[in-house]
Amino acid sequence: xxxxxxxxxxxxxxxxxxxxxxxxxxxxxxxxxxxxxxxxxxxxxxxxxxxxxxxxxxxxxxxxxxxxxxxxxxxxxxxxxxxxxxxxxxxxxxxxxxxxxxxxxxxxxxxxxxxxxxxxxxxxxxxxxxxxxxxxxxxxxxxxxxxxxxxxxxxxxxxxxxxxxxxxxxxxxxxxxxxxxxxxxxxxxxxxxxxxxxxxxxxxxxxxxxxxxxxxxxxxxxxxxxxxxxxxxxxx
Ligand SMILES: N[C@@H](CCC(=O)N[C@@H](CS)C(=O)NCC(=O)O)C(=O)O
Numbered sequence: 001x002x003x004x005x006x007x008x009x010x011x012x013x014x015x016x017x018x019x020x021x022x023x024x025x026x027x028x029x030x031x032x033x034x035x036x037x038x039x040x041x042x043x044x045x046x047x048x049x050x051x052x053x054x055x056x057x058x059x060x061x062x063x064x065x066x067x068x069x070x071x072x073x074x075x076x077x078x079x080x081x082x083x084x085x086x087x088x089x090x091x092x093x094x095x096x097x098x099x100x101x102x103x104x105x106x107x108x109x110x111x112x113x114x115x116x117x118x119x120x121x122x123x124x125x126x127x128x129x130x131x132x133x134x135x136x137x138x139x140x141x142x143x144x145x146x147x148x149x150x151x152x153x154x155x156x157x158x159x160x161x162x163x164x165x166x167x168x169x170x171x172x173x174x175x176x177x178x179x180x181x182x183x184x185x186x187x188x189x190x191x192x193x194x195x196x197x198x199x200x201x202x203x204x205x206x207x208x209x210x211x212x213x214x215x216x217x218x219x220x221x222x223x224x225x226x227x228x229x230x231x232x233x234x235x236x
Contacts, residue, residue, distance in 0.1 A: 004061035005030040008043055011132040012115055012125055014108040014208040015069035016056040021204035022073045024235035025195055026083045034133045037147055070104065073197055085200055087191045099183060099190050099198030103205050107176050111205060113159055113169030114214040116151040121212055125151065128211050170214055181223045188230055195231050203231040 005023065007030050009016035023030050035042045040053050046065055047057065057067045058075070066075045077086055087093045116122045126148045156166055164172055180202060184190060190198040206228060209215045219225045 003029040003031045006033060006044075006059040007031070008033050008035050008057040008059075009055050010035060010037055011128055012208060013055055014111050014205040015104070017204035017208040018069045018103065018201045019056045019058060019072050019076075019204070021200045021207065021231070021235060022076050022085065022197075025085060025200055025231075026076060026080050027236065028076075028080060036133075069201075070100065073100075073200065077197075083194075085191065085195055085197050087194075087196050089192065092190075092192050092196065095183065096190050096196035096198035099180070099196075100201040102179075103198070103201035107173075107180075107202070107205050109158065110162075110169065110172050110176055111209060112151055112155045113164075114173050114209060114212055116148060116155045117159075117167070117169040119152075122148040122152045124211055170217070173214055174218075177218055177221070177224060181221070184223065184227055189227070195234050199227075199231050203228065203235075 005028055007016065007019060007023070009019075009032055011034060020030075033042050035055050040055075043053065043055075043057060044059055044065060047067060051067050054067065056069055056072060057065060058072045059065055060075070060079060064075075066072050073085075077084065085096075087096055114121065115125050126145060129147060155169065159166055159168055159172075162172070183198075189195045190202075195203070206215065206218070219228065
């Protein structure tokens, strides 16, 4: 039976993983539709004219369409208040919102450099896309090879724009993770006793790179791994 919620996504999109983490922390069943990044023809009809042709997009049981990961997570919280990820404490909520915004503006921007930064990573990316996509054979080859090649070039540009060398992606992501660990301190979650929007966003972003070498490296860090496992236990 089809799940009441549908997520239109790319498998290697950190913003889509943020939404998946939110859905799973709330224990909500959903179906995924993989969108072809070349033409995005799987996106549902009915989106506003001025909506960017981007994923994630979510379709709720009542047919409402929402785009943009942050707006989707807020809509999820409003429609499904059970297992809330908005901390009651004002300071915690402010920190959680800060972390969520940082995931969007900084951490997710750094991730393509460790998904497509080296040829080895780009090959892994092509394999992950092949495993999850539902496109026809020819289209599949185009998305895998073409997509990874384009993203490899984009990843070099992102590094340059951020004043980093062509091989600095992993060091950059490591630095950002240190910032996150500083925010977490000795707490169980950014949200305190329960995962918040900030935890959901960061957990999703990390799940996005679970098949890549950076993930195994980051999981050697006891504080990050402890937190990652605690959020994982709350998903689903
Ligand atoms: N602010 C948006 C960003 C979404 C976004 O950048 N999605 C990328 C994939 S990771 C996309 O759909 N890109 C397609 C394109 O720009 O053509 C969100 O949080 O959902």
